Amino acid sequence: MAGSEVSLVIDDLIARLPKLKAPTRPWGSQVCIYKVHEKLQAVSSPSVYKPALVSIGPIHYGDENLKGTQDCKLYYMSEALTQRGMNDINSTTALLQKCVESIEKLEKRIRDCYAEPIHLESKELVEMMVIDGLFIVGLFQHFGVEQPPPDEDPLAHNPWGRQNLTWDLLLLENQIPMFVLESLYKLTASEEQQNAKTIGYLSHGFFKNYIHFPRDKVVLKNMKEADKHEDTPYKHLLDQLAQTFHPLTDNKDGEAPPPLPPLRRALRVTIKFIARILLPKPKTLHTTRLYMASATQLYQAGIKIVKGSTEASFLDISFNDGVLTIPPVGINARIDPLLRNLIANEQFSDRYTEYVTSYALFMDRLIVTEKDVEFLSNQGIVTNNLGRFQEVADMFSRLHREIVLGTPFYYLGTFDRVNKYYNSRLNFWKAHLKRKYFSNPWVTIAVIFGGIILFLSSLKTIIQTIQFYLPKDKLSAEFNPNVLKLGYY
Known part of the structure; x- marks a missing residue:
């Protein structure tokens, strides 16, 4: 390429650089209406x-x-x-x-x-x-x-x-x-x-x-x-x-909880140490901060999911002491376009707090299958007017596609708290025992009765052992361990 032609190319490129010429229209805070990509x-x-x-x-x-x-x-x-x-x-x-x-x-x-x-x-x-x-x-x-x-x-x-x-x-x-x-x-x-x-x-x-x-x-x-x-x-x-x-106040889940009294703090540390030694790890640990287990998985891990107030914003989700509170929402054919346009409004400008974008990710994590929708429906959190539960799951799954999550993620503190509770060995095994042995009244009665039998049997064995090793004149002649014997034992 000749030198004159190179110069023409350079001159043309320089003339097109926006920094070197007066802007025809500013890209400033006044831009607020966008064509969706x-x-x-x-x-x-x-x-x-x-x-x-x-x-x-x-x-x-x-x-x-x-x-x-x-x-x-x-x-x-x-x-x-x-x-x-x-x-x-x-x-x-x-x-x-x-x-x-x-x-x-x-x-x-x-x-x-x-x-x-x-x-x-x-x-x-x-x-x-x-x-x-x-x-x-x-x-x-x-x-x-x-x-x-x-x-x-x-x-x-x-x-x-x-x-x-x-x-x-x-x-x-x-x-x-x-x-x-x-x-x-x-x-x-x-x-x-x-x-x-x-x-x-x-x-x-x-x-x-x-x-x-x-x-x-x-x-x-x-x-x-x-x-x-x-x-x-x-x-x-x-x-x-x-x-x-918009919610009345910002999400408080990201704030550090108030310090516990020294005795309670020491007791909690001791219990966690013993649980770490005696209890095996849960099979499903979640370490990614933007990941949260689904509704049914959270329930199986002992986390209660309850319906929030209808007086609050649908964005006002919180987690405290093993209880995830979610305001109720009605799902119909108009909800998908409404949420999508609210999300698009947030996506094209970082001057907006990404409330609805964050909500879309939260619901995408919470609802994975139709079982999750059915569970949330039974809790009064989701009212399904679309028809099949799977349609609601598909809606929230699609809602978060091609979406860029800016910072800060509004529910990051909530995810952290939920995952900390979910990953706890003690909480996991408490929930496991509750599901296995206290899932219905008859199982509970059987477990309690069996516990009583085990306690009385152990007590009888202890007393008989004491009788064997101690001189008989040391024991009260009036005490008879057979009083602990049940009719069929």
């Missing part, structure tokens, strides 16, 4: 990340299969534009003009929220944001009023359409920035409405009947109170929903 899509159903009825934002904009809901969008858009009681064409036109001007000022900020460049001209982007934003605002306002819907309402008598449209609004690829909704809501809602509730508060009310995962009641109450009068700090609707699931 094809690897994640390959391990799930295509419908998990793609809207079924309505396109919101630029990622699925122009999809021919979603154009049928355009009239539905315009219906609720008109609902938003007439909230101030201005139903004439001139007032509506003036208000719509204000909405367009408001979004035009936010165009750069809107583009910066998307991980991938938006290949739309300014006019088309602004028009799309105004229509989609006013559609959502009008939808929330419309269903936030307790009154019979008019017959012309496109969703009033279409429960299937309303439910699918609702879930479309919670897909990661189907989001628009929350500040777009706030801007349009403040322009279209009356002062009385704005003083009573924000767009975030309306969002709580709209989605509450569709989300059946337990959420911490205190967290939810605090968020709703804050959302009544304050601008929402959420990035988009899915982000707001994710924050309602």
Whole structure:
């Protein structure tokens, strides 16, 4: 290659290096809406990340299969534009003009929220944001009023359409920035409405009947109170929903337990030393920190698995003194796409604590076979609305594929505590004896009766030995060891 050609190649490469030229768009904290990578899509159903009825934002904009809901969008858009009681064409036109001007000022900020460049001209982007934003605002306002819907309402008598449209609004690829909704809501809602509730508060009310995962009641109450009068700090609707699931306090299982009193500590060390000498190792030791035995294995090792409070978040899992507490969850067809989109929201940004990603790994470890699902179902922890137990096991198995677990893993302390208890020789053999000899009342009675017979036999042997070696005048003439003899002995 000639020298001039080499120079041209170098010049071209230098010109393409991002560090040496002004960035066209920043990859900063404002990026919050992502297109789900094809690897994640390959391990799930295509419908998990793609809207079924309505396109919101630029990622699925122009999809021919979603154009049928355009009239539905315009219906609720008109609902938003007439909230101030201005139903004439001139007032509506003036208000719509204000909405367009408001979004035009936010165009750069809107583009910066998307991980991938938006290949739309300014006019088309602004028009799309105004229509989609006013559609959502009008939808929330419309269903936030307790009154019979008019017959012309496109969703009033279409429960299937309303439910699918609702879930479309919670897909990661189907989001628009929350500040777009706030801007349009403040322009279209009356002062009385704005003083009573924000767009975030309306969002709580709209989605509450569709989300059946337990959420911490205190967290939810605090968020709703804050959302009544304050601008929402959420990035988009899915982000707001994710924050309602957050537990009230961080997981405490990773913290060191308080020190035991010296006497109890010495006794525990002694018992562990004796157990190490006398008892063989369990056959299944777990030393990897990100591994935990399945539900049925934990039960066989003596660990109790109990249903947690319905007042807490479904993420509020804890382990203490041999008891693993897990809040109950209902599993239906909507849970898989909801969890996947919450996980995808965490996967593409390390600014989020990976609560749901950690939960997916925890459940993947806990549920391996249909026996685990059946056990958890009997404990009241899993309510299976999918059908066969194996379907639930398969769902959680697939849920964690192609997922990268960041740090910190939220349940790492829980795994450590569970594995420490599970690997204990004393705990293992206590559980083994309990299963073998105390598994039902009749076996328990037989063991107790046999123990009594063994004790009395041993006592009789000891007394006879003492009689043999000691002079008879040393023993009480009134004592007769035959009183210990049972009828058939």
